[in-house]
Amino acid sequence: MGKKILIAIAAIAVAIGLFFLNRHRGISPGAGVANIAKHPLAPEFSLPELTGQTLDLSAYRGKVVLLDFWATWCDPCRDEIPRFVQLQNKYRDQGLQIIGISMDDGPEPVLDFYQRFHMNYPVAMGNAKIGELYGGILGLPIAFLIDRNGRIEAKHIGATDISVFEREIKALLQSRGIDNYQSRL
Amino acid sequence: MKRLSMKRAITIVLVGTAAIMAASGWAARANTQPRLGGATGAIFPAYQATFLSSSQLINPEELVKILQSPKGEKPLMIHVGSHVLYEQAHIPGSEYIGPGSSEIGIQQLRKRVEALPRRKFIVIYCGCCPWSHCPTVKPADDALHAMGFTNVKVLYIPDNFGANWVDKGYPIAKGE
Numbered sequence: 001m002g003k004k005i006l007i008a009i010a011a012i013a014v015a016i017g018l019f020f021l022n023r024h025r026g027i028s029p030g031a032g033v034a035n036i037a038k039h040p041l042a043p044e045f046s047l048p049e050l051t052g053q054t055l056d057l058s059a060y061r062g063k064v065v066l067l068d069f070w071a072t073w074c075d076p077c078r079d080e081i082p083r084f085v086q087l088q089n090k091y092r093d094q095g096l097q098i099i100g101i102s103m104d105d106g107p108e109p110v111l112d113f114y115q116r117f118h119m120n121y122p123v124a125m126g127n128a129k130i131g132e133l134y135g136g137i138l139g140l141p142i143a144f145l146i147d148r149n150g151r152i153e154a155k156h157i158g159a160t161d162i163s164v165f166e167r168e169i170k171a172l173l174q175s176r177g178i179d180n181y182q183s184r185l
Numbered sequence: 186m187k188r189l190s191m192k193r194a195i196t197i198v199l200v201g202t203a204a205i206m207a208a209s210g211w212a213a214r215a216n217t218q219p220r221l222g223g224a225t226g227a228i229f230p231a232y233q234a235t236f237l238s239s240s241q242l243i244n245p246e247e248l249v250k251i252l253q254s255p256k257g258e259k260p261l262m263i264h265v266g267s268h269v270l271y272e273q274a275h276i277p278g279s280e281y282i283g284p285g286s287s288e289i290g291i292q293q294l295r296k297r298v299e300a301l302p303r304r305k306f307i308v309i310y311c312g313c314c315p316w317s318h319c320p321t322v323k324p325a326d327d328a329l330h331a332m333g334f335t336n337v338k339v340l341y342i343p344d345n346f347g348a349n350w351v352d353k354g355y356p357i358a359k360g361e
Binding site: 071073074075076077103104105126127128131132136137138139140157158159 | 267268269270272273274284286312313314315318320321344345346347348351359
């Protein structure tokens, strides 16, 4: 009898231990998520797109935005791109807009990459100013999830499993954001 | 008998739950391990920093001690990563040379150090990507060794410069 209780207690202890181990060690899904407790408004910016047009973040208010800081020389960033292309295709009609901010030093490799990987979302060239605006982009990749009201819901630092992004995107897409807010006024 | 069966069932459920949680945790971690040669890795071969031996590395805390000590030789510190990231934050006194993953960056590095004595203490660093994916420091280190430099260290930045230097409160400078 006592032996069984001991086994049960040990099992609970192991389960709790593993739960916290998996949450706080290494790059487990979501482990790179910075806790954006107060959901601040995403800083507005205007940057030149690869196409020559100007990209204004404010133009995407009402959509769920995945703002991805990346670079062509960054391995984990490159691995994420084909998956972002898939996500953009899958959730475009529901209101997802992925925006890439390249932290490359010049546009040439970015344009080449953009074409080769058939990127289907806008990419603008970043700079130190936007990096500081977003709290310092001092490592790549870093991605922000912004809700329909323009508030930062999550910040992912480093390589993040695409299923984590998809889960969060789906949750945000279900929120009607501004429409919902206005209907309550 | 009934009571015993119930306890046995509870035990089985608890042990099973623990096993499932453990398995799912490990599986999740395995899925997010650095993906060498991932979706695009075949097109862009990476020169992994992980091939550097520990004797070639210097930890941030060691470097800070050297920089703050009134004694001893101060290293020439060279940033071999992205200029956009360097502009946001870098080690005071360090010089931006260019990405060590590009031929232009390596040429600029060679040009910068060619007149220096081969015993010169040099520290190269980047911190733009996680260490296991860093494409810049290994080629820069190789280039310096090929030139005959014997006192070169690579700053070990496991995650990124923000997490392993700035967030630790170590000194930084901004701008060009």
